[in-house]
Amino acid sequence: MPAFASTPLPPCVPIPLPAFEDNYIWTLAGDDGAALVVDPGDATPVLAAMANGLRLVAILVTHHHNDHIGGLAALAAAVPGIEIVAPHDDRIPLATRRVDDGERVRVAGIDFDTLAVPGHTRSHIAFNAGDAGGAPLLFCGDTLFSLGCGRLFEGTPGQMLASLDRLAALPGDTRVCCTHEYTWSNAAFALAVDPGNAALQARAEAVRDLRERLQPTLPVTLAEERATNPFLRCDDPAIRASAATRLGRQPVDRVETFAALREWKNVFRA
Known part of the structure; x- marks a missing residue:
């Protein structure tokens, strides 16, 4: 199937910035235009969006794999003092706040609940915004994919199934924002x-x-x-x-x- 078309960046809507072969770096802007990105494995598309008017103030990180954190250093250099929220895992550098299961964080004017979802990696977390200017939003990294789920690199089947059960119990109108365009092959x-x-x-x-x-x-x-x-x-x-x-x-x-x-x-x- 073909790769990606370019997508405009309207405010208050989760927008997937294509990266690498099939990654998505999600962007989300609050009411005041301050924006966050999720899992920036490559800084280039984010810097391009910033040149186009994206006012980046924060980064959310779900897990340590390089295609999710590879752009952190360049973005931290481009935005001194940027907030970087990540799980407790030394393999993720530059975090300004470490979070665990059940915490609530306010980032770019949006409240997120953190959910521990081990399986793909041992420290994987998801960020759930129950009220993000519309239906709830779930940034779930590589745990839940559309029509699929992540590989088990560091966890057990029981852990991954429990993580998927936890995500599946969220409200049905929750918008799932995973980080790979795998849906066609998963179908x-x-x-x-x-x-x-x-x-x-x-x-x-x-x-x-x-x-x-x-x-x-x-x-x-x-x-x-x-x-x-x-x-x-x-x-x-x-x-x-x-x-x-x-x-x-x-x-x-x-x-x-x-x-x-x-x-x-x-x-x-x-």
Whole structure:
């Protein structure tokens, strides 16, 4: 599928700045125009947005991988004294505030609740804005993707499933702002797991249309994800049946169902 089209930057709306091959660096401006970015792995698109009028005052970081923090030094140099909010992890440099689970932080005039979501990495956090000038916003890094989830680099299947359960319990109108444009490839896997899901079939067609028009597939509502993302539906009989076929037996519990799906996704080719 094609890569990205350029996108304008209206205020008070989460805007994905494309970076690398498929990353998104989310930008969000408060009512006064002060803006934050999330997971700037590359400073270049952010600096370009700043040259276009973005008034950057803060950075949120979900986890330590370089495609999420690689631009921190350049942005800190460009904006002396910029606020950088990150989890407790020494692998993330330059943080001015370290946060843990259950904290509330006010950044660029917007209140965020922090949620510990280990699995992809051990210190991964998500930032949830319950009232950001519209429906709630969730910046979830590489934990939850549209129609997918992150790989398990440092956590266990049980940890990742618990993290996904926690995110799935948020209000259905929450806008999911994950950090990779993986939706099209994830759709192919989801359809292999859950071919009879009419909502998923419709979502896959919508995703195809968006990508053919060089448009982002995100944000997406959590309600859509709960209806179509197989990793959020490990209790559904259709998902358990697919996991059983993959394992050659019934999974012993929902954690094994999730683990079977994640291992299958690791090797899946459309």
